Amino acid sequence: MTKKRIAVIGLGKMGLFHLSILKNLPEIEIVGISDQNTSLKKMVHGMGFDVPFFDSMDELIQTARPEGIFACVPPGFNPSVAETCLKQGVALFLEKPMAASLSDARKILAALSSHPAPPANGIGYMMAHYPLCQQAKKLIEEGAIGEIRHYRGSILLGDVFKKQEGWRQNPAVSGGGVVSVVGSHLLFLIRFLLGLPEEISAQTIHLFSSVEDIAEGRFKHAGYFGEFYVSWSRPGYSDMALQLSLEGTDGFMELSDSMLSVHTFESHPSERPGSRVWYPWDFSKPQVLQQGIDLGRPGYAAQDHDFVSSIGSGRAPLVSWKEGYEVQKMIEAVYHSQKQGGRPVSLKELE
Amino acid sequence: MDKILIDPALPELASFSPEASFQTGLSFSRLEQQITSLDSAIQNGVKHVLCTTGSPLFQVFMDQPGRWPFSLAAVVPNFQQFVRDTSHFGTIGAALMRVKKMSLFQMMRMGLFCAGYILQVLQMKFEILMNTFLMAEMSQLFKTKKLKIDQVFLHPQMTDLALALGRSDFFPLYVKVVRTWGSTPGFMTRNFAPLESLLKRTGVQASLMAPFNPKGYGMNPSREECEKAREALSSNPQIPVFGFHWNLPGVGTEESLAYATRLKLNGIAVGLDSFL
Numbered sequence: 190m191t192k193k194r195i196a197v198i199g200l201g202k203m204g205l206f207h208l209s210i211l212k213n214l215p216e217i218e219i220v221g222i223s224d225q226n227t228s229l230k231k232m233v234h235g236m237g238f239d240v241p242f243f244d245s246m247d248e249l250i251q252t253a254r255p256e257g258i259f260a261c262v263p264p265g266f267n268p269s270v271a272e273t274c275l276k277q278g279v280a281l282f283l284e285k286p287m288a289a290s291l292s293d294a295r296k297i298l299a300a301l302s303s304h305p306a307p308p309a310n311g312i313g314y315m316m317a318h319y320p321l322c323q324q325a326k327k328l329i330e331e332g333a334i335g336e337i338r339h340y341r342g343s344i345l346l347g348d349v350f351k352k353q354e355g356w357r358q359n360p361a362v363s364g365g366g367v368v369s370v371v372g373s374h375l376l377f378l379i380r381f382l383l384g385l386p387e388e389i390s391a392q393t394i395h396l397f398s399s400v401e402d403i404a405e406g407r408f409k410h411a412g413y414f415g416e417f418y419v420s421w422s423r424p425g426y427s428d429m430a431l432q433l434s435l436e437g438t439d440g441f442m443e444l445s446d447s448m449l450s451v452h453t454f455e456s457h458p459s460e461r462p463g464s465r466v467w468y469p470w471d472f473s474k475p476q477v478l479q480q481g482i483d484l485g486r487p488g489y490a491a492q493d494h495d496f497v498s499s500i501g502s503g504r505a506p507l508v509s510w511k512e513g514y515e516v517q518k519m520i521e522a523v524y525h526s527q528k529q530g531g532r533p534v535s536l537k538e539l540e
Numbered sequence: 541m542d543k544i545l546i547d548p549a550l551p552e553l554a555s556f557s558p559e560a561s562f563q564t565g566l567s568f569s570r571l572e573q574q575i576t577s578l579d580s581a582i583q584n585g586v587k588h589v590l591c592t593t594g595s596p597l598f599q600v601f602m603d604q605p606g607r608w609p610f611s612l613a614a615v616v617p618n619f620q621q622f623v624r625d626t627s628h629f630g631t632i633g634a635a636l637m638r639v640k641k642m643s644l645f646q647m648m649r650m651g652l653f654c655a656g657y658i659l660q661v662l663q664m665k666f667e668i669l670m671n672t673f674l675m676a677e678m679s680q681l682f683k684t685k686k687l688k689i690d691q692v693f694l695h696p697q698m699t700d701l702a703l704a705l706g707r708s709d710f711f712p713l714y715v716k717v718v719r720t721w722g723s724t725p726g727f728m729t730r731n732f733a734p735l736e737s738l739l740k741r742t743g744v745q746a747s748l749m750a751p752f753n754p755k756g757y758g759m760n761p762s763r764e765e766c767e768k769a770r771e772a773l774s775s776n777p778q779i780p781v782f783g784f785h786w787n788l789p790g791v792g793t794e795e796s797l798a799y800a801t802r803l804k805l806n807g808i809a810v811g812l813d814s815f816l
Contacts, residue, residue, distance in 0.1 A: 202623075202626060202627060209701060209704045209705060210704070212704060212705065212706070213704055231663065231664040232664045232669075234663070234664070235663055235664035235665040235666050235669065236666045236705055236707070237666065237705050237706055237707055345558070348624060348627070353628060354628075355628070425561075425562040425565045425566065426558055426561075426562055427551060427558075427561070427620035428551065428552070428558045428561070428620075429558070430557075430558030430559055430562070432559070445557060445558075445559070446557070446558065447556040447557045447558075447789075448556075448557065448789070466790065468556075468788065468789060468790050469757065470753075470755040470756070470757035470788060471790075474756075474760075474762075480761070481704070482700055482703045482704040482731050482734060482760070483700065483730050483731055483758075483760040483761075484697070484700055484701065484704055485696065485697055485700060485730055
C-alpha cells in the first residue's frame with residue numbers, strides 16, 4: 190500500500206493532538222511539520238517525530254511534497270494557508286472555525302471554486318463523526334419525532350474565569366470568543382441535523398475581556414424556531430457539555446455527549462408511544478480505532494481518517510469547506526445581530 | 541473484589557454525563573456531605589480512595605490526615621487543570637506554575653533527577669520532560685508526611701498519549717519517579733491490551749486500571765484482546781488490575797459485576813455519590 194504523505198502546520202494543543210492521532214494511522218506517512226516558533230523543533234523531535242521541521246509553509250510544501258496538510262493554526266491565518274495549499278494543489282484540513290470572519294471564509298471558498306482541480310478539503314467539526322449525532326440525524330430524517338416544532342441547545346464549559354491573554358483575545362485572529370471557539374460546535378450540529386436557519390437574533394455577554402464569554406440567541410427556521418446558549422465561564426463543567434432537546438409533532442428527542450433518547454407521542458403514525466435510548470457503546474467501533482491507540486476522543490480519530498482517505502479519492506470528507514462556510518455564516522449572523530442590539534439577521538443578508 | 545472510591549473531581553472516571561458530574565460536584569461542595577460519604581464508605585468496607593491533586597476531596601484528607609483508615613491513591617496530573625493551564629499558558633508556563641509551588645527540597649530533588657538525564661533534557665525528550673512535569677505535580681501530593689499516598693496512577697490521557705507516540709522509555713521512568721517518592725506506580729489506560737504488551741516487553745511492573753464492561757466500551761482495540769491481556773496478567777500479583785467504567789448505564793449492575801468477577805479484577809471504581 191502506498192502511504193499518503195501528510196504534514197501538520199501549527200504545533201499548539203490541537204496540532205500536537207492531531208499529530209498523535211496521525212502517527213497511529215497506518216495509511217499515512219508524516220513527511221513534515223511546520224511552526225513559526227522554531228524552538229518547538231526540538232520538542233517534536235523529542236516526542237519521536239523524526240521528520241523534517243520547517244519554519245515556513247512554502248518550504249514545507251516545496252521540500253516535503255505533502256499530499257495533504259492538517260492546519261492547526263488560529264483561524265485568522267487560515268486564508269493564507271488555504272491560498273498557499275490551493276496554489277500547490279495540496280489537500281487541506283482546517284481546524285475549526287473555517288476563518289476569523291465570513292469575508293475570509295468566502296475568499297477561501299471562492300479560491301476553491303475557481304480551482305481547476307479542487308483538492309480534498311475538510312474542517313474540524315468532529316461531532317459529525319459521533320455515532321450518537323449520526324443516529325440523531327438519521328432518526329430526524331426518518332421522521333422519528335415528526336416535524337420539528339422547536340429546539341433548545343446549549344454548550345457549557347468551565348474554562349474562562351478571569352481576564353485572559355493571548356491570541357484568543359484578538360477577534361481578528363481568533364474570530365471571536367465563546368461563539369467562535371466553542372459555540373461553533375453547536376452551530377455546526379444544528380446545521381448538521383436541521384439545516385441552515387433563515388434568521389438569527391443573538392445577544393452576547395462579556396464578563397472578563399474583549400471577546401464574549403456567554404451568548405444566547407434564537408434561530409428561525411421555516412415553520413419553527415430554536416434557542417441556543419453557550420458559555421465557557423460555567424463552573425463545574427470541566428468537560429464541554431452538549432445538550433440539545435428537540436420537540437416534534439410526534440415526539441421529543443434529547444441528545445447529549447453521552448446519550449440519545451427519543452420519546453414518541455400517541456400521535457406518531459407508525460410507532461407505539463414510548464421511549465428509546467442509545468448510548469455510545471450501542472454502536473460498532475470505527476475501523477480506525479481497531480488499529481491504533483484510542484486517545485479518548487473517537488470523533489477526532491474518525492475525522493482524521495475520513496479526511497486522509499478522501500485525498501485523491503474524488504469523494505468529499507463528511508465535513509468539507511462548504512459546510513464550514515455555512516457554519517461561518519451562522520457565526521457571523523450571531524455577531525451581526527449582537528452589534529445591532531439583537532435584531533434578527535437574515536442569513537441571506539450575509540450573502 | 542475491592543471497591544475503590546473515586547474523587548468527584550475525576551468525572552471522566554466516575555460518570556458519563558457532564559451534567560451528572562456537575563450535580564455530583566455540587567453535592568460534594570458541602571464538606572459535611574464529603575465526610576458523611578467517607579464515613580459511610582468505611583462502614584461499607586471500602587478500603588481504597590482515588591483522588592487527584594488540588595481537589596476538594598484531597599483537601600479533606602490533607603486537613604484531616606489519619607481520620608479514615610483508607611489506603612489513598614492519587615491520579616496525576618489533575619487533567620482538567622492541566623488542559624486549562626496548557627491552553628492559557630502553554631506547556632512550559634503550566635510546568636513553571638507547578639514548579640513555583642514546590643519546596644526548596646523538592647526542587648533540589650527534581651534538579652538531581654534532571655541532572656541524571658542531562659543529554660535527554662537538552663534534547664527535550666518527551667519521556668524526561670513529561671516525567672519532570674509529573675514530578676512537579678506530584679510534589680503537591682507529598683507536601684506533608686502526615687498523609688501517606690500509597691499509589692500514584694498516571695491519568696489515562698497521558699498513558700495513552702505516551703503509547704500513541706510509541707515512547708516506551710517513558711514507562712520505566714515514570715515508575716522510577718513514583719518510587720522516588722516512596723509510592724507504588726500505576727497506569728490508567730483505555731488501551732489495556734497494547735499497554736499490557738508494552739509492559740511485558742519492557743519488564744515494567746505497576747498497577748493497572750482500565751475500562752472493563754460487558755459492552756467492550758473503552759476496551760481497545762477490542763473486548764476480546766483486552767480479556768486475553770487480562771488473562772495473561774491474572775497470575776502476576778505484581779501487576780494488579782482494577783476496572784473503571786465497569787457499570788454502564790443501560791447495563792444491569794448484576795451483569796456488570798459478574799463480568800468483573802469473571803475477569804478476576806482486583807478492584808472496581810465506584811463513585812463517592814454511591815455513599816451519599
